[in-house]
Amino acid sequence: MDLLQKRYLMAPGPVPVPPRVLLSMARPIIHHRLPEFSAILTKIRQDLKYLFQTESDVLFFASSGTGAMEACVVNLFSPKEKVIVVRGGKFGERWGELVETYGLEPVYIDIEWGQAVDIEMVKSIVDRHPDAKGLFIQAHETSTGVKHPVGEIATLTREREILLIVDAISAIGVYPLPMDALGIDVVIAGSQKSLALPPGLSFVGLSKRAWQRVEEARLPRYYFDFRREKKALARETTAFTPAVSLLFGLNEILTRIREVGLERLFSHYAWLSGACRAGIQAMGLELFAKRPCEALTIVRVPDGVDGLALMKLMRNKYQVTIAGGQARLKGKVIRIAHLGYQSPFDVIVALSALEMALTELGYQIPLGAGIKAAQEYFLENKEA
Numbered sequence: 001m002d003l004l005q006k007r008y009l010m011a012p013g014p015v016p017v018p019p020r021v022l023l024s025m026a027r028p029i030i031h032h033r034l035p036e037f038s039a040i041l042t043k044i045r046q047d048l049k050y051l052f053q054t055e056s057d058v059l060f061f062a063s064s065g066t067g068a069m070e071a072c073v074v075n076l077f078s079p080k081e082k083v084i085v086v087r088g089g090k091f092g093e094r095w096g097e098l099v100e101t102y103g104l105e106p107v108y109i110d111i112e113w114g115q116a117v118d119i120e121m122v123k124s125i126v127d128r129h130p131d132a133k134g135l136f137i138q139a140h141e142t143s144t145g146v147k148h149p150v151g152e153i154a155t156l157t158r159e160r161e162i163l164l165i166v167d168a169i170s171a172i173g174v175y176p177l178p179m180d181a182l183g184i185d186v187v188i189a190g191s192q193k194s195l196a197l198p199p200g201l202s203f204v205g206l207s208k209r210a211w212q213r214v215e216e217a218r219l220p221r222y223y224f225d226f227r228r229e230k231k232a233l234a235r236e237t238t239a240f241t242p243a244v245s246l247l248f249g250l251n252e253i254l255t256r257i258r259e260v261g262l263e264r265l266f267s268h269y270a271w272l273s274g275a276c277r278a279g280i281q282a283m284g285l286e287l288f289a290k291r292p293c294e295a296l297t298i299v300r301v302p303d304g305v306d307g308l309a310l311m312k313l314m315r316n317k318y319q320v321t322i323a324g325g326q327a328r329l330k331g332k333v334i335r336i337a338h339l340g341y342q343s344p345f346d347v348i349v350a351l352s353a354l355e356m357a358l359t360e361l362g363y364q365i366p367l368g369a370g371i372k373a374a375q376e377y378f379l380e381n382k383e384a
C-alpha cells in the first residue's frame with residue numbers, strides 16, 4: 001500500500017478485518033488431520049452454534065457465499081419441486097437463477113426494489129400453493145439495504161411443509177436472527193461480509209426438519225454434500241481439505257465475538273448505521289431502503305449527479321471505497337457498509353468523503369452537515 005494512501009474499505013464485502021484476526025491467519029499451516037487441528041474445529045463448531053443461535057451443527061465450505069446458496073438447493077430439493085422465491089433485488093434474483101438451473105419450479109414473489117416483502121402477500125401465496133416445498137429469501141437484500149420480515153414469515157412456513165431458507169450472508173451477527181427461536185430452517189452466511197474475515201468461507205445452519213429433507217432430496221451433489229460434511233464433523237474433521245488459514249481466522253473472530261457477546265455486537269451495528277442514516281438525512285439526501293437494515297446504508301444519488309463518477313472520486317481521490325448500485329440500480333445509489341472492523345470514525349470518514357465528492361461534482365451541500373448530525377447521534381445515543 002502506498003505511503004500516502006491510507007485506504008478505507010466500506011463496501012458490503014469484502015470488509016476490513018481486525019488486525020488480530022489477520023495475524024492469526026499468518027501462522028504456519030498445520031496438517032488438517034492432526035489432533036491439533038481437530039481441537040480447533042471442535043471449538044469452531046461450538047462457537048458457530050452460538051453465532052447462529054442454534055443447537056444444530058453449522059456446516060462450512062471453502063467457497064464464497066453463493067456456493068452455500070447452491071448447496072442448499074441441491075441438498076434440500078428434488079427435481080421439479082415447487083418453491084417460492086422472494087425477488088426484491090439482485091440476491092433474490094440469484095435464488096431464482098439457482099432454482100431454475102436445477103429444474104425446480106419457482107413461484108416468484110416480485111417486489112419493487114427498495115421495498116420489503118409484505119407478509120400478507122406471502123400468506124396468500126403460501127395458501128395458494130400448499131404443495132410448495134421451500135421458500136427462499138434474504139434476511140436483508142444487500143443490493144437494496146431492505147430488511148425482510150423473516151421472523152413473521154417463519155410463523156407461516158413452520159406450520160406448513162415449506163422449508164424457510166434465509167440468505168443471511170451479510171446479516172448474521174449484525175442484528176438478531178435467532179434461527180431456532182424463530183423456527184428458520186436454513187441460515188446461510190459468508191466470511192467476507194458480517195464475519196469480518198477475508199473472502200473464501202461459506203456457512204449453512206440447518207434445523208432438524210431441514211436435515212430430514214437432506215436425506216430425502218434427490219438432486220445430485222458431490223462437493224457440497226451436507227451428509228458427508230455432517231459425518232466428518234462428528235469425527236472432528238472435514239470431508240475435504242479445509243481452508244486451514246481461514247479457519248484460524250474464523251476461530252479468532254468467533255472467540256472475539258463470544259467475548260463481546262451478540263447483544264453488544266448488534267448494538268454496535270445499530271449505532272453505526274443509525275449515525276450514518278442521520279448524517280445522510282442531514283445532508284438532504286434520500287435513504288433508499290424503506291425498511292433499512294443495520295449492515296449498510298443505501299443512498300439515492302441526487303438528480304444531476306453521476307453516481308459512478310461520485311464513487312470513483314471517493315475511491316481514487318480519497319481512498320474511500322464504497323459500493324455502487326447493482327444491476328438496475330447502477331449509478332442510481334451508493335452503498336456504505338458498516339460491516340467488519342469499523343468504528344464511529346469510519347462513518348464520519350464516509351460521510352465526509354461523500355460531502356467533499358458531491359461538492360466537487362457541483363452538488364450544493366453545506367459541508368459538515370452530515371458529519372455534525374452523525375457526531376450528535378453518537379453523542380446522544382449509547383452503544384449499549
Ligand SMILES: *Cc1c(COP(=O)(O)O)cnc(C)c1O
Pocket residue numbers: 013064065066067091138140141142167168169170190193
Ligand atoms: C454478498 C452476498 C451474496 C453473494 O455472496 P458471494 O460471497 O459474493 O458469493 C449473496 N447474498 C447476499 C445477501 C449477499 O450480501
